[in-house]
Amino acid sequence: MNNYVSDAVVRRLPRYRRYLKKLKAQDIQRISSKELGEIMDVTASQIRQDLNHFGGFGQQGYGYGVAELEGKLEEIMGLDRTYNIAFVGCGKLGQAIINYLIGNEPIYKIVGLCDNRPDMIGTEIAGIKVQSKEEFRQRMRQGIDILVITAPAVIAEEVAADLSGTEIKGVWNFGHTEISAKGVKVINVHLSDSLHALCYYINHPD
């Protein structure tokens, strides 16, 4: 086992798990790193190296047990537990992501919503009341694990300034603000990156 896990490896774990989930749904029970690599368009050696960080799992000549490896990846990422999640920004993007989580990701329990627009404050989304920034400041201190930022930069910065002293451990940031707080991991989502990669392919057809 190798202890330093690079961000690139961490970012590949969800993808491995997605493919394994699909294989499991197709009732495939074992797969070699070579076969998995072919489906995923990565090398077998990359897969083996990545998984070696966590102990390996494959048996030489027998490949990986699909359900077992999927379960192991869920454990590694902590997808075998639940998270209290709150949203700062309940506009279209926020609501789209709330709907997405409700429909697809039951381990995330939406427990708090914040928006500073007067017509939003006090309304309910998914059974949760939208709070003003001032009210939400209190809510933030009550057992939230993950904060999702789907709000304009100004509000995002103000909320981020209140992160310390809360139990929030991660920020899923769709805003275009630099957020940093001690002990809080921030993942910035850059929606355009994949659109720009698509443009590359459009301009470089096979």
Add this chain to the structure above:
Amino acid sequence: MNNYVSDAVVRRLPRYRRYLKKLKAQDIQRISSKELGEIMDVTASQIRQDLNHFGGFGQQGYGYGVAELEGKLEEIMGLDRTYNIAFVGCGKLGQAIINYLIGNEPIYKIVGLCDNRPDMIGTEIAGIKVQSKEEFRQRMRQGIDILVITAPAVIAEEVAADLSGTEIKGVWNFGHTEISAKGVKVINVHLSDSLHALCYYINHPD
């Protein structure tokens, strides 16, 4: 110059460009691969290898010209031109992405919208009329470069079946449908992947 460019390299190009854009905004004119690597948390050798696919650009001992390299990356990805883009699915996610493009990505010109819900058909978003699937089938044949799928699987599959014979060269797919069409590059966006990576970090604090 190396001709085969892997998907991993293509996926890193937008990120390089984002960092260079930020450096340019800070009036930084030159940067070494070492310095850039430190900011981006990748190795200098990775940066040099990636850029070598496209001719290199750096001068030994002088580093990269920030504005020049940013411009070159835009050229490589084709971000120095405009694209006609159309949306299938004008719900919250579709509208959030439309707003995002209008506010941040002027090279994408929204020219068509499709949604099959009776209360959406005929309404206008960003000055464009929402068309039913039947009307949109005609619109699809009139100079659209990129199709964005922000609709449920069923509609996505029906629209995808009509892709051939159009000029559409790329699909930016937020739906969870497998879409494939000859000569059309599809980029699937998996929003949860970054959330799952965040969970990994929450469960493996430094």
